[in-house]
Amino acid sequence: MPELIEGSLAVAEAVRLCRPQVIAAYPITPQTHIVEALAEMVANCKLDADYITVESEFSALSACLGASAAGSRTYSATTSQGLALMFEVCFNVAGMRLPIVMTIANRALGAPLSIWNDQQDSISLRDSGWLQFYAEDNQEATDLHYIAYRVCEDPSVLLPAFVCFDGFILSHTYEPVEQLTQADVDKYLPAFAPKERLDAADPISFGMYATPEYYHEFRYAHDKALKDSQSIIEKAGKEFAKLFGRDYSAVVEGYHLSDAETVLVAMGSICGTTKDAIDEMRAAGKKVGLLKIRVFRPFPTEELAKALAGAKRIAVLDKNISLGSKGAVAFEVKDALYGSGIPVYGYILGLGGRDVRKKDIKEIVGLAEKGKGDGFYGLRTEVL
Amino acid sequence: MVDKNLELFDCGHRACGGCGAALAARLVLKGAGTNTIVVSATGCMEVFSTPYPETSWKVPWIHSLFENASAVASGVEASLKKQGRTEKVIVMAGDGATFDIGMLCISGAFERGHDFTYICYDNEAYMNTGIQRSGATPYDASTTTSPAGSCSFGNKRPKKDMPQILAAHGAPYVATASVAYPANLMQKVEKAINTPGPCYIQLHAPCCTGWGFEGEQTVAIAKLAIETGLWVNYEMIDGKVAKVKKVVRKPVEEYLKTQKRFRHLFKPKRQDAEIAAIQAIADKNAEKYGIDIKLKKE
Numbered sequence: 001m002p003e004l005i006e007g008s009l010a011v012a013e014a015v016r017l018c019r020p021q022v023i024a025a026y027p028i029t030p031q032t033h034i035v036e037a038l039a040e041m042v043a044n045c046k047l048d049a050d051y052i053t054v055e056s057e058f059s060a061l062s063a064c065l066g067a068s069a070a071g072s073r074t075y076s077a078t079t080s081q082g083l084a085l086m087f088e089v090c091f092n093v094a095g096m097r098l099p100i101v102m103t104i105a106n107r108a109l110g111a112p113l114s115i116w117n118d119q120q121d122s123i124s125l126r127d128s129g130w131l132q133f134y135a136e137d138n139q140e141a142t143d144l145h146y147i148a149y150r151v152c153e154d155p156s157v158l159l160p161a162f163v164c165f166d167g168f169i170l171s172h173t174y175e176p177v178e179q180l181t182q183a184d185v186d187k188y189l190p191a192f193a194p195k196e197r198l199d200a201a202d203p204i205s206f207g208m209y210a211t212p213e214y215y216h217e218f219r220y221a222h223d224k225a226l227k228d229s230q231s232i233i234e235k236a237g238k239e240f241a242k243l244f245g246r247d248y249s250a251v252v253e254g255y256h257l258s259d260a261e262t263v264l265v266a267m268g269s270i271c272g273t274t275k276d277a278i279d280e281m282r283a284a285g286k287k288v289g290l291l292k293i294r295v296f297r298p299f300p301t302e303e304l305a306k307a308l309a310g311a312k313r314i315a316v317l318d319k320n321i322s323l324g325s326k327g328a329v330a331f332e333v334k335d336a337l338y339g340s341g342i343p344v345y346g347y348i349l350g351l352g353g354r355d356v357r358k359k360d361i362k363e364i365v366g367l368a369e370k371g372k373g374d375g376f377y378g379l380r381t382e383v384l
Numbered sequence: 385m386v387d388k389n390l391e392l393f394d395c396g397h398r399a400c401g402g403c404g405a406a407l408a409a410r411l412v413l414k415g416a417g418t419n420t421i422v423v424s425a426t427g428c429m430e431v432f433s434t435p436y437p438e439t440s441w442k443v444p445w446i447h448s449l450f451e452n453a454s455a456v457a458s459g460v461e462a463s464l465k466k467q468g469r470t471e472k473v474i475v476m477a478g479d480g481a482t483f484d485i486g487m488l489c490i491s492g493a494f495e496r497g498h499d500f501t502y503i504c505y506d507n508e509a510y511m512n513t514g515i516q517r518s519g520a521t522p523y524d525a526s527t528t529t530s531p532a533g534s535c536s537f538g539n540k541r542p543k544k545d546m547p548q549i550l551a552a553h554g555a556p557y558v559a560t561a562s563v564a565y566p567a568n569l570m571q572k573v574e575k576a577i578n579t580p581g582p583c584y585i586q587l588h589a590p591c592c593t594g595w596g597f598e599g600e601q602t603v604a605i606a607k608l609a610i611e612t613g614l615w616v617n618y619e620m621i622d623g624k625v626a627k628v629k630k631v632v633r634k635p636v637e638e639y640l641k642t643q644k645r646f647r648h649l650f651k652p653k654r655q656d657a658e659i660a661a662i663q664a665i666a667d668k669n670a671e672k673y674g675i676d677i678k679l680k681k682e
Contacts, residue, residue, distance in 0.1 A: 021466045022459060050462040055492030059455035062448060062489065066423065066459025069446050072466055074459070092448050198444040198460060200419050200471045207447035208434035 002176035007138040007165060008033030010177040011077075011103055014145040016047045017185040018101075020075040021192075022067035024052040024060040028082040029115045030167035031105040035077055049075075057082035061089040061102070068098040069206050071197035073149070076100065079167055080107035083121045087128075093160050094129030095222060096207055099152035099192075100160040101145060105167040106268065106319075108352040116353020117167040119268060123296075123320040123328045129222050131161035131229060132297040134267040138175040140294075141165035143246055146180070150189050150236045157229045158194075159222075166269040168353070180244060188243060227298045251300040253292045254307055256282060260289025262365050263308055265333055266317040267293045270356055274317070277361035288365055293329065305336040314344040315368035317356075321348045326374075347377040354378065386570045390414050397440040398432040402599020404589030404606065405429045407563045408505040409440075409476065412587070415573030416474055416501075418443060421464075423457040425477035425486060426450035428512040428591075429505060444471075451485040453477045454493035454502060461498045472577040473500040479520035480510040482586075483544050494553035494582045501576040501583045504546065507591035515594040519544040522614065523665060524658055525645045527594075532648035537658050542665055550584040551623045557583040558620040563590070564606035565617065565629070572619065588615045596644020608639040613666035616673045630677045633670060636663045 005013075012034045015023075023042075025035040041047035050067075054060045057078050064074040078086065083104060093100055104122045108114040122132055133148060135141035141163065148161040165171060180188075196204060210218055230251060237249030255275050257263065264274050271292040281288045291307050293300070308314060314337065318327025325331075330346030337344055345368045350356040360378060367373035392413035399406035405428055413420065424430045424447040433440040434447065448456045453475045461473045477486060482504040490502065509527045510516040517530040517539050526538040551558045557579040561569040569587065576583035590606050592599045609615035610629060614636060617629035637659060640646040649655045649662075670676050 022462045024459060024462075048466075050466045052458055052462055052496065054455065054458070055495070056488060058452065059458070059489050059492050062452035062455035063459035063462065065448055065452075066446065066456035066461075067463035068459070069456075070421070070460045070463035070467075072463035074463075088449055089452065096448070198421050198446055198471075200421065200444055203442055203444045205434055205439035205441050205445045205447075208436040208439060209431060209447075210436045214436050 002178045004174050005177050006033065006172060006174050007141060007170040008105070008172065009037050010138050010142045010179070011145065011165070012037035012041070013179055014142045015075055016041050017180060017182055018145060018149050018189060019073065020049050021072035022050050022052065022064065022074045023076065024054050024063035024067070024074070025076050026054050026057045026060045026078070026082060028057070028079055030107060030171045031077045031079045031082070031103070033171065034103060034105070057085040058089060061086045061093060064100045065089060065093050065096065065098055068100050069096070069198050071192070071194055073192040074100050075102070077103040077105070079105045080109055080121045083125065084109060087125065090125050090128040090130065095218070097158040098160060099158055101148045101152060102160065102162055104162045104164040105171040106164050107167040114352040117169050118319040118351045118353070119164065120320045122162050122164045126297060126328060129159065129226060130297060131159055131226065131295070133161060133163050133295055134293065135163065135165040135170065136269060136271040136292060138165070138170055138173065139177050139246070140248065141170055142177050142179070143240065143248060146185060146189055147233070147236050147240055147248055151229060151232050153192055154232050155195065157225060157232055159226060159229060164268065169269045184244065188240065230295070230298050230300060233295060248294065251295040252303050252307055253294060255290040255292065257289040257291065257307060259287055261287040261312040262315060262368050263289045263291055263311040264315050264317060264361065264365070265291045265293065265329060267296060267329060268319065270317055270319065270350065273356055273358060274361050277358040280358065281362060281365065286365070299332050301332070301336045304333065305340070308337060308342065309340070311342055313368050314342060315364050316344060316346045317364070318346060318348050319350045321351070343371065345371070345374050347373060348375060349377040386415050386574050387417065388414060388570070390417065392418065392442045394440040394442055396438070398435065400593050400599065402592045402602045404507060404563050404591055404602050405478070405505045406432065407602065408587050408589045409433065411563065411566050411569050412474070412476065412503055412573050413443065415570035416472060416577055419471050421460055421471045421473050423453050423460060423473065423475045425453040425475070425481035427478035427481055429476060429478065431512055450481055452489050453481060453486060455489040457500045458493045458496065458498045461500050474577065475500060475502040477502070477504055478511070479504055479506040479508060480518040483519035483546055491553065494550055494555055497581055499580050499582070501573070501585065503573070503585045503587060505587050505589040507589045507594060509594050511591050511594045523662060524649060526648055527645070537648065537655065547584065547586055547620065551620050555584055556581045556622055560586045560588070560615070560617050562588040562606045562610055562615060562617055564603050564610060568617065596647070597642055601642065605639070605642050608634070608642065612636045612639040613670045613675055614639055616669050616675055618673055625673060628673045628675055630675050632677050632679060633666070633675070636666050
């Protein structure tokens with residue numbers, strides 16, 4: 001039976017069921033409810049983890065790095081400025097191939113300060129070598145944690161992952177969520193048993209420096225492992241579906257795609273709003289569809305190109321902006337469709353918590369049909 | 385008991401001949417023994433000991449970043465505790481990683497009370513990047529970012545008192561040591577790793593390249609630092625100074641003259657006021673820690 005629960009609490013429960021042995025986190029809005037819930041579980045012996053109350057996000061991820069290298073399953077959660085403070089550690093964790101799972105309650109980056117949602121934070125770390133999952137709703141946000149641990153700890157992957165869900169829009173919203181039982185999760189997610197760890201009985205060195213003779217190959221191996229993880233994600237998703245009925249095996253997922261002339265491409269909670277808008281547009285006879293990107297890293301270029309091959313035009317919704325250029329998702333879509341002749345329009349929207357409504361989605365479809373509007377959508381010109 | 389014959393830091397590393405930090409690593413591991421996990425900060429020691437695919441470390445070793453060694457050690461310690469494992473966790477970091485960029489992580493880890501020993505090998509500047517001043521650089525030392533010049537005598541500030549700062553965090557065991565006194569150094573390491581809670585050892589490790597002296601002089605110069613009172617070897621148990629190395633003090637000049645970083649105090653002309661200021665630092669140390677052995681008048 002699904003339970004009506006706040007997104008953060010549903011995620012915390014999923015994390016508990018994953019049996020992390022070491023948690024290190026630092027409070028930041030809108031991530032706090034997750035880490036508070038986990039602290040309460042530890043305080044009440046419902047979670048047998050060492051919870052390190054670090055003095056910064058930088059130390060949170062650094063402590064996870066040490067604990068993971070010593071052989072423990074580790075967890076952290078953060079957002080926005082906290083993730084920015086972790087920047088250096090993020091690259092390090094991934095380069096050292098440590099399978100840490102971290103929830104990102106997506107939030108805008110300052111300045112100006114904003115506690116509200118967009119996806120600039122995790123997008124800004126797209127080059128750090130982590131897997132990046134984006135959840136549409138809280139059921140998906142919850143389930144993606146099981147899948148993330150399963151994939152990351154796979155001996156052929158050994159990489160960390162962000163599980164991203166939109167701050168406030170999902171993290172603080174009550175939705176029905178079906179939780180797994182401990183027995184379910186234990187069946188799906190075996191104990192973390194890395195082949196290599198810090199161990200006095202078998203000393204090895206972690207984090208050595210590489211000269212130009214080796215560095216290039218380290219990066220190649222990292223990139224290859226990240227790209228190859230896509231098949232492991234698909235496999236882990238299929239097995240999850242077989243056991244629990246919910247299917248996350250598709251790295252991109254279509255909605256009314258087959259005959260769609262205009263296809264919207266989006267990530268995260270905006271997909272829900274978009275689906276509602278599509279239903280209404282369909283009822284009015286418009287052939288509109290959605291391609292939802294669930295896995296942004298590794299980027300599913302081929303799957304995306306295949307799914308969009310029949311479209312007349314693409315409208316990409318980006319809750320981020322590579323300032324001085326364009327949205328990160330638009331970039332990827334244009335790359336995937338290069339040479340196809342299908343026009344791709346990018347819309348920057350919903351930054352810093354600006355609501356995106358069904359009527360906005362409809363308006364964007366209208367703009368795309370006219371081949372207009374590449375850039376910022378919905379500007380309040382009166383304050384410019 | 386310390387096994388002096390135990391060699392856990394292998395030869396073949398890339399340190400300069402006479403490197404105080406390399407000697408420090410070797411001695412620390414003799415004191416720590418095989419049941420040890422070392423967390424290193426970025427710096428000379430990390431670089432000269434681990435060019436992939438070679439390593440000098442015969443104990444498990446991890447390096448992540450410049451400033452996060454004590455946070456990484458916090459995680460390692462938490463993980464070991466959770467697994468019921470017995471390895472001792474040691475951080476090995478230079479003075480830049482300790483006095484400056486790593487302060488936040490160190491303060492957090494000490495306040496949280498993790499069971500680990502933080503060893504700062506103090507060579508009194510950023511040597512790995514080419515001898516820039518740090519918070520550990522002594523007064524008037526010339527470095528590449530505090531060069532002596534026509535209107536400067538070098539570094540304008542005395543060393544930060546890190547041992548006191550960490551004692552103020554409630555560290556149960558804080559000590560200073562020197563590569564010139566290996567038996568004392570190894571004993572202090574052994575004591576620290578067997579003291580529950582966060583412990584700190586600051587280890588004087590002269591750098592022949594950065595300080596400007598011949599490699600065979602490392603131990604002699606480290607010894608002179610103690611004999612002049614510019615470095616004091618002591619222990620602090622629960623914040624109280626317990627054991628202090630006493631000396632018949634020599635004038636600071638005897639130490640300063642051995643190193644090119646202080647050359648400007650003697651050439652082209654002798655800077656009496658500056659030498660007196662450094663002598664005053666040694667005198668203050670002597671008074672604070674009671675290091676002077678009073679000789680009977682003949």
